Amino acid sequence: MSVPEVLRDKDLMRSWSRSRRCNGQTIALVPTMGFLHEGHLSLIRTAKSLADLIIVSIYVNPSQFSPSEDLSTYPSDISGDLRKLSAAGVNAVFCPAELYHSASGNELGGHREAINGERVVASCLEDVGSGHETWIRVERLEKGMCGTSRPVFFRGVATVVAKLFNIVEPDVAVFGKKDYQQWRVICRMVRDLDFDVKVIGSDIIRDFDGLAMSSRNVHLSPTQREKALSINRSLSKAKLAAEKGQKNCQDLKDLVKQTISEAGGKIDYVEIMEQQGLRPVEEISCPVVICVAAWFGNVRLIDNLEID
Template sequence: MSDTSLIRFEAVAPLRAQVAAWRAAGERVVLVPTMGALHAGHLALVARARELGRRTVASIFVNPTQFGPTEDFSRYPRDTETDLALLAEAGADAAYLPDVATMYPPGFSTRVEVDEVSQGLCGAFRPGHFSGVATVVTKLLNQVQPDIALFGEKDYQQLLVIRRAVRDLDLPVEIQGVPTLREADGLALSSRNRYLSPEERRAAPRLHAVLASIARGLAAGAEAGLLLAEGRAELEAAGFGPVQYLEVRDAETLAPVERADRPVRILAAAYLGRTRLIDNLAAVTP
């Protein structure tokens, strides 16, 4: 049975005091950063956090600096009370809900930029996005001061950006990725899935199906170029458009590759109606 007691924090000082008390008692603290609109994928992160540490903190903050001027910041789903109830039921110990003024006080002028892994893919279509991600995550890690922080692998490029920032800045925290949770038909769980119309929801699993088909082709020794061209055509025929990218990349550096002769990741971003969906899949080396 889950412990339904959940401590709510909105300011840094009391949160840090509580985390310090837990750590002084020898309890490992795990952070699950979220933007709210929680679904089963987020709750899987909380479940994993409880396996890894004695105490679990989940943050909820819709970060304005990672949204572009034409993106969905204003309509991004928000339901704080439902999120808190879900976190309590899942057994989280604390919820951190900073406001914009706490994260970006007047005169705030510092940003974290991560080169290389932030280039291309989502970085090419969302200028400034990964700087916003790296900045807010660095702040969250500094504010909460956890032993471990968990991030879903659905946002794979984001995971690599965060790992690089933590490594380069010598932050004393372990970053772990957690495999993507999917619906029965393969669609990766996402807060933005609720934007899909019924017809779009029926088409959406084609994204994962195309990635899986490419993975099978790479495992059989096929070249990436032909597989990607066929996959893009299949997505467009299913109603996706524009297909922003469909790529095979090195799993550690995100450098383009032609064959799966090393650990690689197949990554995609495409619109279905007004909804931007992203997904990725590891490919098995032949």
């Protein structure tokens, strides 16, 4: 167990990485928002099998939260995180205080001004008067599912990941497949913008009771957590039904919805999509993924299950 180097500055991070790559070492990046759990540690294990050096970034990205979302209550435990990252044998931790450019003299803070009459979609970043105005949009994949209820989410994720790629310059980046749509958005961005980064999706890690690991699980009461187990249960039921021959997606989605609703969850969406392009399918005839988002109290959870 060696203590990882903690870097807070973009330029230092880049030169750390660049000097090692020039020496022939490969680098894997695991981007996180901190409050690390077993799911993150599993991403790190995947990363270690793919590259010589592992960098974990910790940054709660304001641009992927709407002002109405849970940025202010997003859990944090930086000293706990650093302990876990030491134990995990990570080589460097990138913890920038801020990743976005603040508004300068001749910039109006935050581009919330309506431009040519268009409504400006705003995140918590615009809310604090940032001078940032460049966004990466993965136009089709960012729509639907989480993009419907979280309109700034994928714009914020794609943009911050591009920034991290430009700062860290990794050979490989590992993302959790729990955020399935996010993973696909990033794969598509990397392909379309010619980033020389291999994007790896790592399998969902579940707690002993089957709940998909998430930093937000800490906000669940014991009763809510009990109810939330219905998500995983519903996905397993649907997969089993599909394997037994039920190919009609509407029926499978109804099964998932019913199971979660009966347990007391409030459905945000249940979708069955082909795995790569996330286009909805009506009959299962190719590898698909069932994606779910549901609320338990004030906590919104997502989960998914691939059917190959």
